[in-house]
Amino acid sequence: MGEEILKVEKLTVEFYGQKVVEDVNFSLKKGEVLAVVGPNGSGKSVLFRALLGLVPYTGKVTWQKGVKIGYVPQKLAVEKDFPLTAGEFMTLRRVKPKQEIEKSLEDVGLHKKNKGYGWLLDKKLGQLSSGQLQRLLIANSLTGKPDVLLFDEPTSGIDIAGEETIYELFRKLQASTELTVILISHDLNAIHDFSDNVLGLNRKQICFGRPHEVLDHRLLHHLYGEEMEHHHPGHDLSAL
């Protein structure tokens, strides 16, 4: 860890005159993990799209020169019968050489050698389970050896066991490559264990700092309101 890889200043995104992300400021060092938390519709995914340069914004987003960004979208628009196999999906980004694809599939445990997983590559993309699809998307983002991974976690559909392994996977990757990770997450326990910094977003920036400093009752009330305390027993804060 050391050099700054991303600096965001006064980032604001407007859609039809409405500010969906307003005045966001933070910076990120190489090898760090930043978790972005906030309720649905709080602008998390829009923030990602701005960081990727996919939507117009005001303010400044400065990436370290020559940085390579891998992106893991929340979902893909594929129907169950979309004629594209998981293996074919991996070749869409024209990654060269081909061994890179093999390597990243191996990293997420989907390589052909891996009994029981290899056959997944011949399956239609739309028929993978959400956990399998997420692994594949991560493998896809890892090809081309990115310095930074932007990981937009799906809100539902991943079983808890699967979720833990994804975080374990990130930890493993980080140890070997000094990968910087920005993730949108809904699992507060995992964030607490796994991230270096937390960015609380509810259209405006609510907080930014170390997880144990900023993840408290007051913040969560601010972010999620009543919903948090009454409807998400799984995210009990006594565990934090």
Place this chain on the structure above:
Amino acid sequence: MTYFQIISAIFIGLAAGYVGSFMVLRRMALVGDALSHVALPGLAIAILLNINPFVGAFATLFIGIVFVWLIENRTELSTESLIGLIFTVSLAIGFLITPQSELLEALFGDISKISAVDAYLAVIFSIILVLAMRSISKGFILSTISPDLARASGVKVAKLNFIFLLLVAIAVALGIKAVGSLLMGALVIIPAITSRNVTSSLRGYTVASALIGLISLLGGMAIAGRFHLSPGPIVILASSAIFLVSLLFTKR
């Protein structure tokens, strides 16, 4: 059938089926149908000016795709409703200005009138079409299933969409001589949905769609020729028959 007809049918069938397979993945079946009607006024103008129908059809199709592309990229208007408008207006204008004696041919095609020039055009443009589509296919599929991921990976999505529409316009302009402007949409779509029933990989799906396009067009023309029927409708019925058979083998 003449040598020119057979060659034209093979190449147009392959190209239409191949490009059609990508249109179906984009859920653009109706756009294809509407675009084929846009060719009608172009055909009429070509007949009136006595120029090659392919050129006339392509000219109005080009205007049509620019319009579709602008709707997609520059406005928030619903593509579907505007395409409905373009389609009916084109049909109305085309119907009015097409000489009465040529109307049936413009609407339903007449492959018996394919000349040597038409056949050469069909071969050259079909080859260009397939090669160009192949070269943009990966970026196109990626931007279909996740525009954000495609753009984050450096795919120029808007540019690619325009090239794609251009290829669709060429495919439609090529096929109109064979099956006419009313039925061309079906020649592009039916092979693709048939292929989708029986394949699971992208490669298998696109190749099978191209082959089904070829079989439909060539087979339909042969049957029509044998029984002295209008080729356009018979071609579409032939491809629909293959579709019905494919339902028996649908992979679930």
